[in-house]
Amino acid sequence: MKQLLLILILLFATAGCDINLDVSGPAIHGRSYITEPVCNLPVTLRQTNWLSPSREGSCTHATVTTALRWQNRPHTANEYAATHSGGETPQSLAAQLNAAGIRYVDSVGQNDVAFLEWAIATRRGCLVTVMGGRHAVFLADLTPTHACLIDNNAPQVPQWIERDAFLSEWQQSHSWALAVLYSPVPELP
Numbered sequence: 646m647k648q649l650l651l652i653l654i655l656l657f658a659t660a661g662c663d664i665n666l667d668v669s670g671p672a673i674h675g676r677s678y679i680t681e682p683v684c685n686l687p688v689t690l691r692q693t694n695w696l697s698p699s700r701e702g703s704c705t706h707a708t709v710t711t712a713l714r715w716q717n718r719p720h721t722a723n724e725y726a727a728t729h730s731g732g733e734t735p736q737s738l739a740a741q742l743n744a745a746g747i748r749y750v751d752s753v754g755q756n757d758v759a760f761l762e763w764a765i766a767t768r769r770g771c772l773v774t775v776m777g778g779r780h781a782v783f784l785a786d787l788t789p790t791h792a793c794l795i796d797n798n799a800p801q802v803p804q805w806i807e808r809d810a811f812l813s814e815w816q817q818s819h820s821w822a823l824a825v826l827y828s829p830v831p832e833l834p
Contacts, residue, residue, distance in 0.1 A: 682786030682793035682803055684770035690714040691783075691800035692722075697730035704781040705733040707797035708772040709742070709825065711783050715770060716827040721747065735821050751823035756816050761787050764824045771824040778819040787811075 692710040695703050706729045713722035725745060733741070735753045742749050752760040764771035765787045773784045773794075785803055786793035792811035794804045815822075 683765050683768055684715060684783070684785040684793075686711065686715050686770075686783075686785065686795065688801055691795055692726060692797055693800055694797040695726075695730060697732075699731060701731045702780075702798075703730040703732075704797050705738050705772065706730060708781045708783050709738075709747070709823075711795065711797065711800070712770060712772065712825045713747070713827075716825055718825075718827055721745075735819075735823075738823070748826040749823055750826060751821070753821045754819055756820045757822070758812060760822050760824075761815075764822065767824075769824045769826070771822045773815050774818040774821040775814050776818060778821065781821075784822070 690711065692707040692714070694707045697703055706726060709729075710722045710726040713719075713725060725747065729741060729745075735751065739749075739751065761771065761773070761784060764784065770786075771784050772781050774781050775794075780796075780798075782797065783795040784792060785795050788808065790808050791805050792808050794806065794811070796804060
């Protein structure tokens with residue numbers, strides 16, 4: 646309940662991608678956080694959000710860049726990040742990914758939890774929208790009880806929140822999810 650209240654406060658108090666998503670909450674299984682999500686990206690692979698020339702956040706592009714790095718496409722990721730910025734809709738991002746030749750699959754407005762579970766089961770992770778659709782983050786894990794998000798505004802520490810609170814927020818944020826499709830996906834250490 647405390648997490649849901651915090652999310653609602655953030656939704657009404659902020660706008661745009663230049664904000665931090667802070668959904669930290671009570672201890673999970675006796676720990677303050679879980680340290681290793683399924684997509685356990687090293688901090689060096691996590692892309693920080695940046696501003697476009699028009700001063701818009703670039704959270705969708707930062708999340709795609711993170712996903713590309715995670716899937717062993719560092720050159721593609723760096724080239725993509727250098728040439729894309731600003732806010733995007735599912736349609737405008739799809740057009741840009743198609744033009745860049747980046748393989749992906751997405752689900753928009755379908756509340757398709759199976760898509761999220763598939764992205765985690767295949768160790769790809771995925772872009773998901775939060776904050777009423779105004780922000781995109783990387784879903785690094787989805788357990789039966791919790792979700793792990795890597796927010797490009799503060800990518801150093803993965804954020805674990807209760808699964809139901811995350812799914813509710815994601816569904817109220819247009820339930821957009823996008824996974825890039827490359828392999829091999831790195832093995833867990």
